[in-house]
Amino acid sequence: MTLEFPAGMVWLVGAGPGDPELLTRKAERLIRSASVIYHDALVGPNVLDLAAPGCRLVYVGKRSGRHSQDQKTIDALIVDAALAGERVVRLKGGDPSIFGRSAEELDACRAAGVPVAVCPGVTAASAAAASLCRSLTLRGLSRKLTFVTAHAKAGETLDLDWQLLADPDATLAVYMGKSEAEAISRNLIQAGLPADTPVAVIENASLPDERHVFTRLDLLSLATRAGLGSGPAILLIGRVMQGAMSSRSCSKASSRIESLP
Ligand code: SAH
8 A cells, every 4th residue: 555645744643552563554654754753752762763764853742831832832843844845753652632632733734734644553541451451341341431631731630520430330541640549539439439449550551661550449549659650651440450460461561569458
């Protein structure tokens, strides 16, 4: 299949959770064809090794608290590069359409008349479930899967519909939730989710330094503080995680801390 990537075009590319083996074949071809790549902090280092010699690699990770300003700068960078005739890859961790600010970048390209397209990627929740050899949904136990971000704007408290999220028949995948573990646990329990609901926290899913913590909702804050490092982590909350510890042999590289009472 030919790859539509003329000079002056932008591709928003999902880099997956970090392991280059989890890139799509299309993502790999786009990365190899780019003349410039703007990448986030969450793009695995070995993924960038695939770029062609001479391809410019530009880090555009955001500093916390300055997101909207930084996003506008990124929008302008990719548009200007395309207008200058570059083949632009905007490489984002996981899937660009999940908490990835892809809408702003698509809008900016369209507004400037720059051709733009999206290549999907494996999102963190899928990679984490795969590492645990667990299903995110389960017949009869979880017929709903919710992706939610626990990221609050600087200085603001988390404003989520806890009533809606506290569904015992659903699985909750919480992105950017590690630092909000205490609030997540307290609010979900207050909204009626049982305190002993199983939770798996997966840090650096798919990377060599992957770590897992298995706990229950009321101990979540304690467990994340005790058992994790500084990498990105996803929380998987719900009955589908019951007994997740027993499938540890599925994971090749993880140190574990069990913090059940
Ligand atoms: N677009 C990304 C999500 C970006 S938001 C995706 O589809 O995965 C960033 C959050 O994603 C992190 O704070 C963390 O919660 C999660 N995340 C990204 N990569 C991860 C990884 N390798 N392991 C665990 N969580 C990850």
